[in-house]
Amino acid sequence: MDSRVPSLERERYFLRWLTKVRPTLGELFILGDLFEFFFEYRHAVPKGFTRLLGRLAELADEGVRIHYFVGNHDLWLKNYLTEEAGMQVYWAPERIERFGREMLVGHGDGLSPFDGKYRRLKRLFTNPLAQWLYRWLHPDVGIPLARYFSQQSREAQLPTDARPFDPQKDGLVLFARQWAQAHPSVRYIIMGHRHIAHRMQVSEQCTYYNVGDWLHLFTYGQLTAEGMHLWQYLPGEDAVRPLGADEIVRNV
Ligand SMILES: [Mn+2]
Structure with missing residues (x-):
């Protein structure tokens, strides 16, 4: 059962949230999977997302730098977001520096030590020949087909109450531990x-x-000169609340 808030409603939440944080927004980092599925044909893209892309384009025009890190659901993005909405698109995690602090920013797919099977699949998905072949499927076939598989994989991956979360054993935490050791700055x-x-x-x-x-949580991070903090947007109240230092927010 899909317990997600409908897509259009989430789009409205996101836009309301953008309006709320706009006064303090200097730069926006979108960490991927903004789209359930996105595939750019040479002359066609999936329909939809008009309000969202329009608002992001407007923000870019206002001088807000927007960085988009593609996720596993939208890794077929090419230059559409750059051309239409002025975003800078990244296909891999990026080391950046802000407020005198170095950081690694990315979507996170394929980094966990448990992601071996996915990494092999990703090599196929990102293979130029495979993409070229896929492009020959008519969009009315190719887009719904990919969307179906995409949804299946998301449903299978979404953490639920049935799968307890132990941060000590989380694949991305394990990756982060190793990476932090190797990059002490x-x-x-x-x-x-x-x-x-x-x-x-x-x-x-x-x-x-x-x-x-x-999808469920409406959480985000805010980076200021003081440091990084996690927040949650509460759509019902159109308010935001800071997360506690040890708080874990998940869909239960
Ligand atoms: Mn993902």
């Missing part, structure tokens, strides 16, 4: 993909943040 590792919002100290100097999702 990095202060933050910030990812999405897990649909669980939480933070975890992974080395003496480095903290891992998962920003959660906008």
